[in-house]
Amino acid sequence: MSQEAYVDPATAVLWDQSHTEHDMIATRTLGFWLYLLSDAMIVSSLFASYLVLDHRVNAAAGPTAGDVVHPMAAFWGTVLLFSAILAYGAAMVGLKRGNRTAVLVGLGGAFLLGGGFLLAEGYDFAQLALHGMVPERSGYLSAFYALVLYHGAHLVFGVLWIAVMMAQVARQGFTPNVVYRLLNLKLFWFFQGFIWIYVFSFVYLAGALHVH
């Protein structure tokens, strides 16, 4: 006759509630990294759509890439974005040294430079809209707006997140929760630069070449 251990469902502990022998920070950064990669799959589908629609037959007798993209303006945006990432890197060096002021200065720099990128991009798109180049004008413009502004929307979220983290660092200091959030934001912020490489290269530079 087999003996079964009786477990009271009302009091059973199914998993360890503490973080014993468990690296909470590494688990959360890995989880967030996997989320970022799934987010990048949306970017890949937007790139695929852009590639297909970047053809004169989808311009509906309207502007094509050569008329819409301004690679020089995009390059100044690139300088701002990479500078914002460098500023966040400086904040990470400050975090490594436990220097709260350095972290806040780095985050403040990333906030301002990221905001500058958004203003420049907003101005660029406002100019397009003023010239009638709006998303509903053609399939090509829809794809262009969707791809570039999807990246821009991430930066809006990133800038807001930086502001929240500045407040948390100032009020709470370097608690485990604040540290893992700073690390996740680092992944998020650096990844936006990573995605921008492709937007700049295959939308702005290739658009200026107008290769089909």
Next chain:
Amino acid sequence: MSTEARDPLQHPEVQLARGGQYLGTYIVSLLLTGAPLWLVVHHLGTPLRLMIVVVACAAALTLIQGYFWLRLDFSRTQRWMTAAFVLFIPLFVMTIGLTAWMFATLYTRTMIPTLMHAPAFAH
């Protein structure tokens, strides 16, 4: 004992930060975006050759930023992030590549041939 219970600032991912590498990557990133821009803006080459330069610079930047900014390496701390990224790359490439392949000849097969070879429409 968990790592963060000791001191979160001693966590390996916090200790990955390297100011010199961040600055070096920043400079190289601007060079590898500025150089193809200069070539494209001044039309220094055929469109095909310029496109090859653009792709090569983007690929180089991917490796450089991936290694020095995102720290995608095979260290004990980062190896699972690197593994996830390596497994992600074929999905990313296939999504774009297969879509492009499916639509590559669509316009030639379905659209009016004269339209296909007409100059780009000016607005």
